[in-house]
Amino acid sequence: MVRNQLVSQIDQAVESLTDELTEFACTIFGIPTQNPPGNNYRQCAEAIGAMMQKIGMDVEYVEVPQERLSELAPRGEGLPRISVVGYLGDKAQRPNIHFTGHYDVVPEGTGWTTDPYGCEIRDGNIYARGSADQKSGIVSEVIAAYALQKAGLKLKGTLIASATPDEETGGQAGVGYMVEQGYFTRESTDYCVITECLDVDKVCIGHRGTLWFEIDITGRQSHGSMPSEGVNALEFAQRLMQAIDEDIRPLIAEPTPLPVQPPACRQTTLTPTILQAGEKINTVPGSCRIGYDWRLIPELSVEWAKEQITAVCEKVKASMPGSDYTIHYLGEDNPTLVPKDTDLVNTFLANGKTYLGREMEFSVSPGMDDQKYVVQKGKLDHCIVYGPGRLTLAHKSDEYASIEEMKMAAKIMALSAVDLLGLAE
Ligand SMILES: [Zn+2]
Known part of the structure; x- marks a missing residue:
């Protein structure tokens, strides 16, 4: 397929999903998943799972067993810790790329001029606690899968999208538990993208x-x-x-x-x-x-x-x-830092430039995120952080996510999945 044709096919597929993207975003932004203690996790995971199923992904839920809750989520008041994983393609097929984001949010705090879970849309931005950090990244990864389906682009490998809890309290019962269960390890995963809010035009290669x-x-x-x-x-x-x-x-x-x-x-x-x-x-x-x-x-x-x-x-x-x-x-x-010159990094840099029309930048996160589990425990170096949320809005009042930026990230993710996995004949 001619390159330009592929680029515009994905572009058009994502654009045609604008209404569904907005609706999906408002659905999950509107579920108050404050952590601590970890409210409404099952409801949110199931809403994401329902969207994945609608797209035709195989969905599985990974739940921390009751007897390990006090160890992995000591501030979780015994509430369930549940991750949702969707597969576009056969589960065992390789290579694979796994996009993952956390759906828990920090408590809303004070100073809001809008309902923190009301999802008011102003100037193309959806206002909600956790919109930028980082349910927007979950929206983009799921819409990326949807766009590939819609465009009839069948991957040679498998695109995996997941949403996990508890990042805001350290991630032990989210990505930490998933790594322990064999997800996101060097053996099970070829490429991993953490869809945290590190800006639509930056590829993040580590954290302090x-x-x-x-x-x-x-x-x-x-x-x-x-x-x-x-x-x-x-x-x-x-x-x-x-x-x-x-x-x-x-x-x-x-x-x-x-x-x-x-x-x-x-x-x-x-x-x-x-x-x-x-x-x-x-x-x-x-x-x-x-x-x-x-x-x-x-x-x-x-x-x-x-x-x-x-x-x-x-x-x-x-x-x-x-x-x-x-x-x-x-x-x-410990800080995390992955190599700069890998096919994963270079693919995102190139495809970002394609859709944004300008060079992408590198970044390193000032705080911590779930990349630490994948790189340090899962021993997977092919792991970057890329998502549409704006870093400087994280944890602030009147947090929002831009619909255009969620679409942009979805396009970059979809094209990168095609480049890294290849297209089936
Ligand atoms: Zn976050």
Whole structure:
């Protein structure tokens, strides 16, 4: 088939599905899937599954067994954790490309000028919590499959589209569980695209890492008039903050040359977020808690960061006889970075340019997403993040998704599936 013909066939197929895209988007945007705790998951997964079935995909549901809910979704109040997977083509056929997005959303918060689940459409944008982050990506992946069907383009391999829960609370019961069950692994999957909100014109190749830690400091309580009788835990915290500034900050001052978005996030950030100590003005506190949110550029590792923090704690402890500390790591995820020059990346760059009429850019996510499970646990390097939602709208009030951008992403996804899998004769 002539290239131009293929490009315009997909373009027209997606355009002809505009009404159905909008209706499907409003259906799933309108289901309040706030996480925590994980509301209406079954309803949302089934609405997505029903659309997949309508297109002619084989649908399966993957549910976390009851007895593992407290382990994988500790804040989930025992509510079900359910993923939906649709296959366009035979399940076992290779090669395959698996598009996946999370359907859970963060609570709506305050400051909305519209109903957060009302799906009001203004200037071609649909307003809803979770529209950008990232139900829009689910819409695009499903419409991409629909457009291929509609255009009569039969793939040589299989297009898989899925929607998972719990990304907003770490993804253990969503993509994490799926990887454990053999989905998204190097053995089962050839190409994976996480349809997170990293912008319609960017191919995202990784994300920063995270280390959340609290340090419980113990000293010895004493009368405020006789501080020499005590060991001031608050003073330990003060010395620790100073040691972090003097010993660690110079090591993390260099920004990454990688295209982390927004550009202000190209730096490693090490932010004090918790400080608790003291009960009475004339008592030297015998205990103190201090916490930091550390975001690591892809050049750094969690292991390295832990060594640094232990070293400064030891240094301060040595300077204050009678003091002690315990570090609690509340969250730790290494950064993820996949190679830039692969057929998956290059196909999306080329097809983005085809439909957008301009060069695509690379990006690296400032936060974390489910790519970490696929790359780090599933050992699949052929995994990018690409979806239509706008990164800067994530978690804000008056969040929206553009209908045009959802269509654009669907076209780029559909053409890329054809290029990567080939067309059946
Ligand atoms: Zn997201």
